[in-house]
Amino acid sequence: xxxxxxxxxxxxxxxxxxxxxxxxxxxxxxxxxxxxxxxxxxxxxxxxxxxxxxxxxxxxxxxxxxxxxxxxxxxxxxxxxxxxxxxxxxxxxxxxxxxxxxxxxxxxxxxxxxxxxxxxxxxxxxxxxxxxxxxxxxxxxxxxxxxxxxxxxxxxxxxxxxxxxxxxxxxxxxxxxxxxxxxxxxxxxxxxxxxxxxxxxxxxxxxxxxxxxxxxxxxxxxxxxxxxxxxxxxxxxxxxxxxxxxxxxxxxxxxxxxxxxxxxxxxxxxxxxxxxxxxxxxxxxxxxxxxxxxxxxxxxxxxxxxxxxx
Amino acid sequence: xxxxxxxxxxxxxxxxxxxxxxxxxxxxxxxxxxxxxxxxxxxxxxxxxxxxxxxxxxxxxxxxxxxxxxxxxxxxxxxxxxxxxxxxxxxxxxxxxxxx
Numbered sequence: 025x026x027x028x029x030x031x032x033x034x035x036x037x038x039x040x041x042x043x044x045x046x047x048x049x050x051x052x053x054x055x056x057x058x059x060x061x062x063x064x065x066x067x068x069x070x071x072x073x074x075x076x077x078x079x080x081x082x083x084x085x086x087x088x089x090x091x092x093x094x095x096x097x098x099x100x101x102x103x104x105x106x107x108x109x110x111x112x113x114x115x116x117x118x119x120x121x122x123x124x125x126x127x128x129x130x131x132x133x134x135x136x137x138x139x140x141x142x143x144x145x146x147x148x149x150x151x152x153x154x155x156x157x158x159x160x161x162x163x164x165x166x167x168x169x170x171x172x173x174x175x176x177x178x179x180x181x182x183x184x185x186x187x188x189x190x191x192x193x194x195x196x197x198x199x200x201x202x203x204x205x206x207x208x209x210x211x212x213x214x215x216x217x218x219x220x221x222x223x224x225x226x227x228x229x230x231x232x233x234x235x236x237x238x239x240x241x242x243x244x245x246x247x248x249x250x251x252x253x254x255x256x257x258x259x260x261x262x263x264x265x266x267x268x269x270x271x272x273x274x275x276x277x278x279x280x281x282x283x284x285x286x287x288x289x290x291x292x293x294x295x296x297x298x299x300x301x302x303x304x305x306x307x308x309x310x311x312x313x314x315x316x317x318x319x320x321x322x323x324x325x326x327x328x329x330x331x332x333x334x
Numbered sequence: 335x336x337x338x339x340x341x342x343x344x345x346x347x348x349x350x351x352x353x354x355x356x357x358x359x360x361x362x363x364x365x366x367x368x369x370x371x372x373x374x375x376x377x378x379x380x381x382x383x384x385x386x387x388x389x390x391x392x393x394x395x396x397x398x399x400x401x402x403x404x405x406x407x408x409x410x411x412x413x414x415x416x417x418x419x420x421x422x423x424x425x426x427x428x429x430x431x432x433x434x
Contacts, residue, residue, distance in 0.1 A: 295350045299416035 028138050030131060033222040034319050037229020042236065049227045057224040061130055062187055064213040064220075066194015067206055069148025073195065074202040081146055084268050088150045088278070091264050092157030095257055095282060096122030100165055102253065107245050109305075115165040116294045116301035120310045121253055122158025123286035124151055126187060127228055128318045130221050132280035135323050136273050143273030147281075152191050154281055156182060159293045166298055173297070181296050185289045228315065235312030238304050246305070250313025254283035258326045262333055272334050279326040284318055285310035338431035341402035345393040345409065346372060347419040352391055358412070359395070362405055366434070367395045390418075396426060396434050 040047050049057075073081075096118040103114035129151055136143055159182055167173050182188070198206055239247065261282030265275025287310045294301055347355070352369065359367060372392040395405065402423060413419045428434065 292350055295348065295417075296354070 028131075028135055030134055030218060030222045030225055031319055034131075034225035034229045034316070037226040037231075038233050038316060039229075041230040041233025048230060049223070054224070054227045057220050057227070058126075058186075059190060060213060060220050061217075061224060062126060062190035063194040063197075064217055065126065065130065065133075065148050065151065066191040067198040067213055069146055069151075069191075070195040070198020070200075071203045071206055072145035073149070073199040076146075081149065084146075085149060085153055087264055087268055088153050089157060091260060091282065092122060092154045093161055095260065096158040096161040096165075098256070098260075099253055100161075102249065107249065110301075112166050112298050112301040113305055115162040116290075116298050116303075117249075117306045117309060118165070119158045119162030119294060120287070120290045120306045121257070121285045121314070122154075122161060123156075123290045124154045124281050125284035125286055125310075125315060125318075126151065126191075126288075127224065128280055128284035128315065128323075129277070130217075131225070131319050132277055132323045132326075134218055134221060135327070136276060141273040141276070142271065143277045144270055147274065147277045148191065148195065150278065150281060152188065152195065155188060155191075155286070155289055158286075159290055159297070162290075162294065163297045166301075178293065178297050181293050182289070185292055187289050225319070228319075232311050232316050235308045238308040239312045242305060242308060246309050247313055250285075250309045251317050254285070254314055254318060254322060255325070257282040258322070258329060259333075262326070262330045265330070266333065272330055275330045275334065276323070276327050279330060280318065280323055283314075283322055283326060285314045287311045287315065335429060337427040337429060340396050340426055340428050340431070340434055341399050342424045342426040343393075343395045343397070343402055343405060343421055344424070345395075345419065345421040346374075346390060347393070347413070348417055349389045349391045351413070351417060351419075355393065358408065359405070362408060363401060364395055364397060364405065367393055369393050396428060398434065 096115075099118035099121045100114055103109050103117050104111060107114065109117065129147075133143075133147075163173060163178070258279035261279035262275045264282075265278045268274075270278065287307060291303055291307055294306070295303060345355075349371070370392050372390040374390065395402075397405070406421060406423065409419065409421060
């Protein structure tokens with residue numbers, strides 16, 4: 025099977041970074057690319073919402089929400105008891121792994137599209153739903169339901185982060201404008217999607233490569249966790265897909281969402297909510313190990329697991 | 335031309351704190367400051383501006399000695415233990431003391 029060219033762009037970035045090539049996209053361009061990806065994904069979900077009543081999706085959303093609470097609760101004991109991390113570090117890493125990565129989602133979407141496999145079009149809703157619960161779990165694991173947690177300030181940090189605002193904004197715009205209305209801007213958001221994703225992944229490869237130095241410091245446990253835990257999560261995701269009677273494409277998407285680890289929304293929230301946890305520890309695992317693993321091997325692997333279980 | 339002695343506080347810290355520090359400085363009675371993006375290396379390792387929340391910022395505040403003490407004590411108490419933050423204070427001269 026031919027490798028998706030977007031994955032090759034990621035490998036190019038990763039190799040260039042590891043060889044310390046003089047290459048970097050300007051950070052404003054990287055920001056711009058991620059804005060296009062987020063809005064495009066939001067719009068796609070919004071168009072679907074305009075076709076079917078939101079209320080019909082509520083049972084599915086509830087199941088996915090529960091999954092968002094379960095995943096970090098699975099990760100925490102592994103990190104705390106087996107990995108012997110400090111409580112705050114274990115909780116923070118668990119929060120990263122319970123939440124999702126939009127970049128990984130986009131790669132899975134591109135992978136399925138190139139194979140001609142369809143998936144439920146309301147999948148972007150699940151992406152939004154899965155961003156939040158793990159953050160709450162991580163905080164409660166360390167602080168309990170403490171009065172000292174500034175939930176007001178924190179919810180500002182969580183709900184008004186860039187990714188949530190753009191995803192939900194895209195969803196709403198797609199919902200209000202509908203399929204016909206969005207056609208006028210599809211030249212900006214849908215047609216160049218794969219090209220934008222390719223450039224985005226080039227930069228992500230460079231960023232992932234820069235995490236390798238830190239990985240050497242933290243050792244093998246983090247490396248093993250960053251690969252094995254996503255595979256466990258993917259099985260949870262596929263099981264949820266089976267339970268919800270999703271298509272196989274939908275199950276692969278849900279598996280990828282479960283397996284992916286956050287590197288934007290959760291790190292920002294953790295710096296404010298659990299400042300005593302090490303930001304490099306969780307970013308190294310999520311960016312240096314899990315993101316590359318998911319992009320290069322994980323997504324096709326989850327497809328195979330789903331095929332075996334369906 | 336007459337010059338007035340003031341203190342310059344320079345803070346280098348995580349950019350994720352920017353809005354929180356702005357609120358704090360407001361409450362501490364600081365009405366002016368300059369913030370720039372920064373990168374470099376320190377005890378927390380390489381800090382780079384991969385994306386907006388992982389980089390560093392440098393904040394410069396000019397104020398009188400008393401305010402400088404209040405600000406530095408506040409920052410030390412609230413941020414030094416858990417965040418990558420360093421600050422230094424220097425003597426500077428300004429032309430209009432009322433501005434600060």
